[in-house]
Amino acid sequence: MALSTEESGRLAALLSGQNERVTTRWTEIVTSSLRGRLSQAELRRQVQDLHSAIVATGEQGTIDLSADNAGELRAALSELSRGRARQGFSATETTISIFALKDVLAELVQESGGPNALQDYVAFSKLVDEMGLFTFESFVRTRESLIADQAEQLLELSTPVVKLWEGVVAVPLVGTLDSARAQVVMERLLQTLVDTGSPYAIIDITGVPAVDTQVAQHILKTVVAARLMGADCIISGIRPQIAQTIVALGIEFGDIATKASLADALRHVLRLTGVETARRPPRRAV
Amino acid sequence: MTAGIDLGQPQAQSVRSDEDVVRVRQLVRAVAVASKLSLVDQTKVVTAASELARNTLVYGGGGSVEVTVVDNGRRNGVQIVFADSGPGIADLDLAMTDGYTSGGGLGLGLSGSRRLVDEFQIETSAETGTRITVTKWSR
Amino acid sequence: MERVPILKIGDILLVSIQLDMSDQTAVQLQEDLAERIVDTGCHGVIIDITALDIVDSFVGRMLSTIASISKVLDAETVVVGMRPAVAITLVELGLSLNGIRTALNVERGMELIAAAHADELDYQLDDDSDAETATP
Numbered sequence: 001m002a003l004s005t006e007e008s009g010r011l012a013a014l015l016s017g018q019n020e021r022v023t024t025r026w027t028e029i030v031t032s033s034l035r036g037r038l039s040q041a042e043l044r045r046q047v048q049d050l051h052s053a054i055v056a057t058g059e060q061g062t063i064d065l066s067a068d069n070a071g072e073l074r075a076a077l078s079e080l081s082r083g084r085a086r087q088g089f090s091a092t093e094t095t096i097s098i099f100a101l102k103d104v105l106a107e108l109v110q111e112s113g114g115p116n117a118l119q120d121y122v123a124f125s126k127l128v129d130e131m132g133l134f135t136f137e138s139f140v141r142t143r144e145s146l147i148a149d150q151a152e153q154l155l156e157l158s159t160p161v162v163k164l165w166e167g168v169v170a171v172p173l174v175g176t177l178d179s180a181r182a183q184v185v186m187e188r189l190l191q192t193l194v195d196t197g198s199p200y201a202i203i204d205i206t207g208v209p210a211v212d213t214q215v216a217q218h219i220l221k222t223v224v225a226a227r228l229m230g231a232d233c234i235i236s237g238i239r240p241q242i243a244q245t246i247v248a249l250g251i252e253f254g255d256i257a258t259k260a261s262l263a264d265a266l267r268h269v270l271r272l273t274g275v276e277t278a279r280r281p282p283r284r285a286v
Numbered sequence: 287m288t289a290g291i292d293l294g295q296p297q298a299q300s301v302r303s304d305e306d307v308v309r310v311r312q313l314v315r316a317v318a319v320a321s322k323l324s325l326v327d328q329t330k331v332v333t334a335a336s337e338l339a340r341n342t343l344v345y346g347g348g349g350s351v352e353v354t355v356v357d358n359g360r361r362n363g364v365q366i367v368f369a370d371s372g373p374g375i376a377d378l379d380l381a382m383t384d385g386y387t388s389g390g391g392l393g394l395g396l397s398g399s400r401r402l403v404d405e406f407q408i409e410t411s412a413e414t415g416t417r418i419t420v421t422k423w424s425r
Numbered sequence: 426m427e428r429v430p431i432l433k434i435g436d437i438l439l440v441s442i443q444l445d446m447s448d449q450t451a452v453q454l455q456e457d458l459a460e461r462i463v464d465t466g467c468h469g470v471i472i473d474i475t476a477l478d479i480v481d482s483f484v485g486r487m488l489s490t491i492a493s494i495s496k497v498l499d500a501e502t503v504v505v506g507m508r509p510a511v512a513i514t515l516v517e518l519g520l521s522l523n524g525i526r527t528a529l530n531v532e533r534g535m536e537l538i539a540a541a542h543a544d545e546l547d548y549q550l551d552d553d554s555d556a557e558t559a560t561p
Contacts, residue, residue: 221513226512229512231529308445328510336479337518384519394482398482399518
């Protein structure tokens with residue numbers, strides 16, 4: 001799909017010959033497609049970068065997007081698409097910035113005329129297509145890595161381990177628990193037990209809509225692991241559906257303490273540790 | 287111990303004594319740390335290596351262990367091969383059962399270490415001895 | 426072969442395992458500890474495994490055996506300081522360390538032994554009194 005040496009030379013000459021006009025026209029088209037969400041000055045700078053990258057590559061001989069000498073051009077394209085992806089532009093809005101070059105080229109080729117005009121235009125537009133696809137791909141890659149980062153941040157965010165009382169920590173689990181997240185939460189819980197020297201942990205699953213066998217296994221393993229370390233776990237907030245699932249799946253909770261609510265669980269722990277909960281003595285009948 | 291390990295090359299350690307089992311653990315730990323396994327995964331693979339190296343010594347009459355960093359394109363991991371020229375395992379299914387032991391142990395060596403790793407292969411015969419290959423991938 | 430030191434603190438024997446033990450060292454520790462319990466008449470043993478980055482089935486079995494032996498010799502054993510990664514691995518391995526009491530750290534372990542010992546003293550006292558002051 002590479003441009004021949006002559007074609008590349010002509011493209012470079014065409015673009016650099018009318019430098020000012022190309023960038024202005026290109027910027028115009030892009031600006032109108034983005035409806036003013038990026039400043040003209042910024043767009044102009046991006047277009048200039050691309051322009052000079054194409055010219056520089058063209059002057060070196062053939063333009064082939066996958067070749068070594070097109071490194072600068074590729075870098076300019078991926079920088080553009082990375083920026084757009086981060087700023088929340090759609091894939092179309094991103095690639096249109098590249099495809100706009102076609103319109104500019106069409107005008108230029110038409111004016112210059114010449115015997116090779118049509119052929120040249122077809123070849124140039126193939127190159128622009130390739131650049132567009134390349135932009136699209138790096139746009140998608142950027143978005144994917146953004147999503148992966150966010151998933152990781154979500155994992156961090158959604159798994160707090162809080163100290164509830166002297167010697168009592170709790171993990172309020174919220175949202176769907178998959179195996180990976182369950183594992184992260186549980187490791188963090190156990191580490192917190194060590195760090196705070198807390199012999200009691202409450203795993204509250206009020207906010208968990210469903211529990212499958214694997215997740216139940218993770219919770220059970222954590223309880224056993226905590227016991228090995230010398231700490232006790234209480235599971236609280238088991239919803240009716242989840243209780244039914246647990247029984248239907250045949251998962252044995254054995255002698256693990258379960259309580260209806262986080263408050264009940266805390267009261268249970270405090271009773272075990274011998275802390276008196278403040279409660280008014282019952283009034284005596286006279 | 288960690289210094290001077292060339293991770294591109296398989297690391298070999300013979301298993302002839304108790305102290306060698308300790309050396310296998312240290313070697314596996316160094317390689318697991320270098321290939322960026324999480325702390326829990328490091329612990330699991332070192333524990334599995336300890337069990338299997340002890341098996342090599344006790345049941346296989348000694349042998350050798352080879353530790354390699356592997357890469358499947360997406361993740362890297364640690365691969366360990368335990369080889370002995372002992373009598374082999376007569377009933378593999380039985381030996382892989384939790385709690386079964388022929389040597390007075392807890393009977394968790396084979397079955398337990400299989401749960402600790404991601405891949406577990408075992409070849410055994412009375413003529414060629416036993417060769418166990420385990421792999422743990424980074425998450 | 427290296428040996429694991431056993432310290433006596435009051436009525437408690439403290440074993441802090443700081444090295445990657447060979448199986449022989451582990452067996453030696455088991456024997457040493459039994460002798461020290463008898464020699465000192467201590468009623469509590471704390472085994473600190475904070476420094477251990479793995480516990481395999483051999484060490485697990487040693488811990489269980491020590492707990493059983495010390496029980497026969499009228500001493501309570503508490504294993505303290507197990508790391509989370511070690512605990513997770515032991516669960517996966519299928520080792521439950523039945524019959525071993527555990528605590529998060531040495532301090533909690535000492536509390537546990539003190540409480541167990543106090544229970545025993547209470548029990549003896551109750552035996553002497555004529556059961557008229559039953560504790561709730």
